[in-house]
Amino acid sequence: MKTTYRRLKTMALKNGCAYHRPQQGLAQIVNKDDPAIVAMTDLTRVAAITIQSDVNIDVANDKMIANGVRLLVVTDDSNNVLGIITAADILGEKPLQYLQTSGGERSTVLVKDIMTAIEEMDALPMFEVAAANVGDIVVTLIDLGLQHAIVVEPDNSGKHQALRGIFSATHVGKLLGAQIETTDIAKTFAEIQKVVNAE
Secondary structure (H helix, E strand, O other): OOOOOOEEEEEEEOOOOOOOOOHHHHOOOOOOOOOOOHHHHHOOOOOOOOOOOEEEHHHHHHHHHHHHHOEEEEEEEOOOEEEEEHHHHHHOOHHHHHHHHHOOOOHOEEEEHHHHHHHHHHHOEEHHHHHOOOOHHHHHHHHOOEEEOOOOOEEOOOOOOEEEEEEEEHHHEEEEEOOOOOOOOOOHHHHHHHHHHHH
């Protein structure tokens, strides 16, 4: 065990000093055979952007834009996950469909009115993701017709699930240098393999 310590040398700061930024947004090319986790937004490394369910959807959209994301995790006052809301939910048909059945104006539509509730979602277990590669994630997103897939693992107590990560078809496609279409694609195994194997 070290018992003596030393004072570190200092240096003068100079004009024009810059600062480092996270490299998450930089172009990173991955291969379909790379471990799946390299394409996952890992919430142990990147903070989840959350919103409460009683917030107006336009406020939620503004929060997505401000944070450069297309998905928000919807939470309650105790930080329990209630569901997710995506830019596609807000900018697509969901608000209009809700208003047609409930009445009102767009300014009255809340996150809880159009979000995907946790009870309506399936998740990928982290132990499956840990043993998978990026190509497996592509096949899964296409086969399930998902733009986003959430990953869960046991929480610290081991009694409950905890959201560990998120896969986005758009993000995975950027990493692979190919667009991933998760809707309006026939779901035969051969056609899925064709998309996965496309260069």
